[in-house]
Amino acid sequence: MSGVTAGEALPQSLMINKAAQALRDGCLVAFPTETVYGMGADASNPSAIQKVFTTKGRPSNHPLIVHVASPKELRQGQDDWVPVLARWARDIPEDALKLMDAFWPGPLTLVFKKGKDVLNEITGGQDTVAVRSPAHPIAQALLHQFQGGVVAPSANRFGKVSPTSAADVRTEFEGNSDLVIIDGGDCEVGIESTIVDVSSGDRALLLRPGVITPKEMLAKAGVRVYGPEEAVDAHAKPQSIPRVSGSLKAHYAPTTPLRLYAPGRVLDALTEFPDTKSRVAVAVWDSEFSLGDDGHPSAQFVEVGVPSDSSAFASRLYRTLRDLDEQGWDLILFPEPPTGEEWDGVRDRLQRACFGSGPSSSNHASN
Structure with missing residues (x-):
């Protein structure tokens, strides 16, 4: 059909x-x-x-x-x-x-x-x-x-x-x-x-x-x-937690290695992650300054702006990951989402995507 x-x-x-x-x-x-x-x-x-x-x-x-x-x-x-x-x-x-x-x-x-x-x-x-x-x-x-x-x-x-x-x-x-x-x-x-x-x-x-x-x-x-x-506290009976979709440790994962970087530490991230090679896509908040000419000397960068609004970030997250994954980068870096409930959804997806990402991500998916 x-x-x-x-x-x-x-x-x-x-x-x-x-x-x-x-x-x-x-x-x-x-x-x-x-x-x-x-x-x-x-x-x-x-x-x-x-x-x-x-x-x-x-x-x-x-x-x-x-x-x-x-x-x-x-x-x-x-x-x-x-x-x-x-x-x-x-x-x-x-x-x-x-x-x-x-x-x-x-x-x-x-x-x-x-x-x-x-x-x-x-x-x-x-x-x-x-x-x-x-x-x-x-x-x-x-x-x-x-x-x-x-x-x-x-x-x-x-x-x-x-x-x-x-x-x-x-x-x-x-x-x-x-x-x-x-x-x-x-x-x-x-x-x-x-x-x-x-x-x-x-x-x-x-x-x-x-x-x-x-x-x-x-x-x-x-x-x-x-x-x-x-689910368990001093005043409530224990409650079993059902298995649900999207609860595995590895999920939502690109084939390209994906890592998160802490605020202001994007350049440090390149030396922290051993899978870094030469071509790196860096997602940066649209409200922040560019890396400019201060990039890592051994890496070629492309910067991709991501929204600082949680709803807009969520709306574009998978589109951005798919597009970057198709472009053949050696590493994708994303900023750690801010604290707050409104960011918990995208934080959850990014953490699972990081764990499952990389050429062997199909193997991680069974975790």
């Missing part, structure tokens, strides 16, 4: 219809969300789900996120998410309802106790399932047309840099005629969703940081979200 793109002379409704039928037929569909492009498969079809693992090279015990359409009915002036989740979640705690009302559709994934009919292929054999409703209009149109749940990890080889454009997906899976690709432009958010575990019904736990922060969840939903280190 050939790719379906916005560049074809197809009305959007026909494009969505073709992709929804592909999902029903057990095929894979790469589609845009506000975070990154997802590789979608029918969440009720075990063989289609297996295609996701095989195509990505993803370990079968690594759980997937189920994507669902927004509800058509309102509850007291708000979206009624309960019927949407009935197929997937055994229990829906009050904190979950508050978070859904505040942030769905959007870049927030919630982890529930799974319903009895949820496939083990989705959960990695766990008793929990991760669910989100994406905000991208094409993703919502596809989900409404399909009328079912869609598992959709990022549409890239496992452990590599996530795609934020249809062109990224085509490059990643060039020659794969069985993958339908919907071109919905560039992703706005640029990094994967925040993941919060609400499965205990006791307290909400942050499992993966993203652009929606605990501070924002408290302010907009009135829900306190704890860090994983707070």
